[in-house]
Amino acid sequence: MVMRLFSLIFFIFFSSYATAAQVVATVDRTSIASGQSLILEVNAMGVTGELDLNGLDESFEILSQARSNSLQIVNGSMNRSIIWRLILMPKKAGQLMIPALRVERVQSQPIVINVREPVVDSKSSGKAEDLFIEVSLTPQSLYVQQQAVFTLRIYHAINLSEASLVMPSVEHAQFERLGEDQTYSEQRQGKTYRVIERRYGFSAQASGEMNIDPVVVQAQVPVTDAYGRQRLGSFGGLFNQTRPVRLESRSMTLKIKPRVDKMEGRWWLPARELKVEEIWPLHNQEVRVGDSITRTITLSAFGLSANQLPEIETAPNDGLQIYPDKAALNTALQGDLMLGKRVEKWALVASKPGTYTLPEINIPWWDTVNDQARIARLPPRTVVVFPALQQAESLPRAVGSPTSTTQEVPLNTTQENRQIWFWLACFAFVGWALSLGAIFWWWWRQARRDKSFLNKKEPVGLNTRLRDVERACLAGEPHAVKQALLQWASKQWPDQPPMSLLQIGQRLADDAVRHEMQALDAAQYAEPQGQAGSTNPNLVKLIQHALANEKKRQKAKAESLLPDL
Incomplete structure (x- = not known):
């Protein structure tokens, strides 16, 4: 009797345990x-051990894993359970098996998962997938x-x-992103897709066979039920459930052709x-000395980058x-092709009249x-440069022109010529003496007037234009220096004022000033224009020195015209 009662209690306890303990x-x-x-949930009831995942990683990659405990009391009965939530990514296509998972001595049933092949092109697929990738290369x-262009x-x-x-990393090749992403809609097998398109420039630096591995895209997508409806999360769908996806494009194998040996020149330019x-x-239009001409040459190629x-x-x-x-x-x-452009500009300035030839440009490709x-x-291209306008007006007219006249000169005029030259020399000497006295008087008054400028360390005797x-x-402003010099030159030589910096250098006839004028003229066309520090602060002193030398030469020339006593 006792043995029957013990067996009955053991059977009831064992049956309740067996019913409660399950995975x-x-x-x-x-x-x-x-x-x-996919999402795998394992619910262990009546057991408190750890989940054994042995054999699961053979066919699946575990992206994430979470554990939670649950306690329910129903009609005075207390039920405990542990829930594991795993997100799995299949490692290959085909029929994959989720093995029986064990918690202590209790295990679950295995599950068969059918994994379809990756979609390369939905047009050739029997089913319109919700998400897929396409890649292309033009030209192949x-x-x-x-x-x-890799699209x-x-x-x-x-x-x-x-x-x-x-993006894949390819040895001896490089990808360079082109432009911004484009988004648009497209119909495929009766389903409307949103398309994100991105383009890259692709170039191989070595010849031979080259493999381009698949492009990998990872993202989060909504979790749906068996009817394709999105599962709502907490707070009325404010935090909806998502799951990760990973897509791979098809791989590519290219045969890169080498450089052609018979190509001449330093550059290898393969292009359409x-x-x-x-x-x-x-x-x-006439081109004159001192005029600036801008020549623009554009080199464009389909199938090459600008670099x-x-x-x-230029010679x-x-x-x-x-x-x-x-x-x-x-x-x-431009379409599915890459277009590279290189635009170069030159400023051409002639320093003397004549005919100039710009040589032919040849670019092998x-x-x-x-x-x-x-x-x-x-x-x-041939450029004919004429003299500056002031120089052209001062040139002697050609013999035989309509305005030229002829005059007979008597042969026996030697004595008369000597007397004329004597009086001319006397008048020149008196004029030179008066001019020298006027210059000295003007310098004396200017020095007294400009005493207030001595504290500013400005040179004494400079006129207004030279001060500018x-x-x-x-200030280091090349354009302002040029304008001030031209204004000064118009006052210095009012009859035939120079029209350019190079002409001012020729008028002063000083090597140092001529060099400064050439450098200043070059600064007018350099980039960036008006760069500070490109002017010589001692330019005025050089001009004064050149003017002093010019006066000495004129004085020596005037003295040489005086007759011998």
Whole structure:
């Protein structure tokens, strides 16, 4: 009797334990596409041990794992449970098995997961997926250093959040992002997708076979139920449930062709099209000494970036100063091709009249469409430079012109000529003495008037125009110096004022001043214009020294005209 009672109590206890102690594993989906994650929940009731995940990592990657405890009291009965929530990413396609998971001595049932192959193109897929990637390369046949456009498109029919992109790292090649992302809508198999398109410039630096690994995109997508409806989170859907996804594009294998040995020149320029164009601002217009001409040459190529285009070299030309500007580089997309442009400008200033020839420009390049060598040519240009207007007016008229006259001169005029030259010399001497006295008197009065300027450390005896030149030099403003010099020169030589800085240097006939005028003239066309520190603060002193030397030469010349006593 006692043994029966003991057996009955043991059976009731064991049955209740066996009913309470159980491990249940469930997933949100049993059929997914490659790159999509699934949620695995393991509910252990009546046991308090740890979850054994042995064998799960053979087919799945565990992205995250969380644990929570639950306690329920129903009709005085207390139930305890432990819930594990795991997010799994399949490692391969096919039928994968989630093994039986054990907690202490109790285990769950295995679950079969069907993982479909990754979608390369939804047009050829039997089912319209909610999320997939497409990649393309244009053109697919490349030479070494030739630029191609790598296009990445992400199609999604569901919302994405926290998306990130991992580009492949290719040895002896580089990707360069082009422009901003484009977003638009597209229909595929009756489903509307939002498309995110991004483009990269791709170039290989070595020939041979080259592999481009898949592009990887990771993001968070909403969690849906068996009917495709989004599961709402807490606070009425304010914090909706999401799960991670990881997509991979198809890989690519390229055969990069080497540089052609028969190509001449230093540059290797493989392109679909390359041309050189010139903008010449003068059409049937006269060019005179001191005028500035801006020559613009544009080099453009389909299939090359702007950084690959060579610098256009200019040969020196005697009498024609060439001041180059900084080249403007621009790389853009035109359709599915990369277009590189290089724009170069030069300022041309002639220092003397004459005919100048700018040489022909030849740029060899390789035509990737027809596989043959070509040369982009710019024909030579001839520039005829006339004298400055003041110089042209002062030139003697040609003999036989309508305004020229002829006059017969008697042969026996030697004595008369001597008397004329004697009186001319006397008048010149008196005029020179009066001029010298007037200059001394003017200098004496100017020195007394400008005593207040001595404390400012300004040179004594400078007239107003030279003071303007000195102030502009001290401020380091090349344009202001030029204007002040031209105004001063118009007062210094009112009959034939110089029209350029180079002409002022020629008038003063001093090597140091001539050098400063050339440097100042170059600063007018340099970039950035008006850069401080490009003027000589001692320029006025050099001009004064040149003027003093000129006066000495004139005095010596006047004395040489006096007849012998």
